[in-house]
Amino acid sequence: MSRTRLLRTTSFRLATIYLALFTASALALSAFVYLSIRHEILADFDERIVEETDALQTAFAKGGRERLEQILEARGEGGGGFSYGLEGPGGTLLSGELRAPAGGAGGWMEAREAEDDEAPEAKPEIVRALATRLSDGSILVVGDEQRRSNEILRGVLSAFGWAVAATLALGTIGGLWLSAQFLSRIDSMRLTARRLMAGDWSRRIPLSPVDDDLTALARTFNRLFDRIEKLLIANKQVSADIAHDLRKPLASMLRRLEAARDGDASPASVSAAIEAAIAEIEGVLETFNALLRIGQVEAGARRAAFRPLNLAEVAREVVEAFQPAAEEEGKTLVARLDAPLPMSGDKELVVQMIANLLDNALRHTPPGAGIEVAGKRTQGGISLTVVDDGPGVAPDELKAIFQRFYRAEAARTPAGTGLGLSLVAAIAELHGLECAASDNCPGLRVTLTTADEEE
């Protein structure tokens, strides 16, 4: 998996956007917190300076300048974090090292420690200081090195920096990880698709245990592949069947014509061979026409020509057309089609569907058999059954009768393309009808019912 692909994934792009937003908000939050802390710390510092100044002023009030100088001396050695300066009225530094501002005004200031004689190069420390004019005209300066507050703030700042950096790092790693996860699942889909394209139609996308949208997508694809595989197998089967079905008449044609060529060549035998060959060719053409018709119906292009029609009326017309033929064969053909059966369809095809069912019933029943075409309205729509009391179809073959080129083992009918009921099934499906065969005990029952609406 190449790096650029990882960076180009949808999940990584999303992760990056989220990361940017999150980092921005983390930065904003840090800035706010930093500024608040800084404000608090500085206020705290100022308060400490004011308190110290107050304490020193109290000492001054009690013990005068000497006392103050003593205290300053002691503090200067002991530390406590403050630095001091006491300037006499003439501007001389009496104690400490902080100089008062020029002009002798009191108040807050940025003071600078007096230069250290021993290390003149050292940069003087800047301190925040409060200058107070005492009653004897001298000025007391109390300062605190800002170093400490700066150190604290620097600490806070670096903590925030690390946090943002960690966020960025974690987010990037997380984004890459998510993308890798996503990519690996996409890759498994791509790999499966490639295998399928290479001809391995049994392949399916492995489903992740997490039932998310990608899994749902994979499941949908797998169903699609199931359908394609089924169609491919059916297609292969049909090609094989066509080849098989054509070989027989072609071989027999060849045999007859060769026999006619090599035989006595009497006009009678030659014309008999020609007649037989024509009959075989007509049979082959009939097979092709039936296949083409099934193909067209299955392609579904005819739906545009659908009109409302009454299936009962159409069925009655077809039954009427078949009546004399049935009677001639000594069979009873009955129509029970009193209720109107409204549907939307292509009349020409519906007529052919019913005619094929009757053809089938008449062909596979002995003289004396009874055939009934009955219609009724069901909860979900309509239903039409064609029933005979002939020998029927073996239970394990019932499902197969709608397949192309299927001819029942028991059926010894000579001609027939084996496509009549396939066309019935194709037309039924085009019209949203479910086609089922069952045992009529005895005989065959074919039922066409309005199929349930697909989910």
Place this chain on the structure above:
Amino acid sequence: MKILVVEDDEETADFIATGLEARGHEVTVAKDGREGFERATADRFDVVILDRMLPQLDGLGVVALMRAEGVSTPVLFLTNLSGIDDRVDGLEAGGDDYLVKPFAFEELMARLSALARRPTLGSSPTVLKAGDLEMDLVARTVRRGGEDIDLQPREFRLLEFLLRSEGRIVTRKMLLEQVWEFHFDPKTNIVETHISRLRTKIDRGREVSLIQTVRGAGYTLRVPNPAA
């Protein structure tokens, strides 16, 4: 008959032209749609045989242009396509009949003569007669030699079609299409059994039988020439 054959496939065109000429018809062959259209408008033909798929201008286009020019010569479409829509398209474009290749020559002949003698609109008679057979289309009665014959509605339609085509051969396919509106060939002998019933009702017990079977071609309703 004067027949125009518009067909780009030489073998088929030859087959049709030779067959028609052998039967005494005058045949003109056009090799593409444009030529076919020019010939059809320049000259008068009894019928045009028109292939659906043609170079330059396809069959549908030729018919549409012919009709737009006011040429009402009957057109029989020939096609390799056996699509259900193709027949409808052909008829809607202005064609009069439709035949799918490959076809038996007898089928073509029967359809050509039916087309060439198609009665002009507005002059359809209300009573059809053949010999002593009389069919009243308004009263919906059939009599032969003054005797009423009771027919089922479909038998009536069958006889009507045979009477309208009197003297000409009608094929099984034509009957299926015209009488039953079946545009496919059922395995069951629908036509044969109906004809046989009709014959029983019309011809039984009479010296002259009107409905005859033409072997290998179809049926014809004909009053036999008494001299023959």
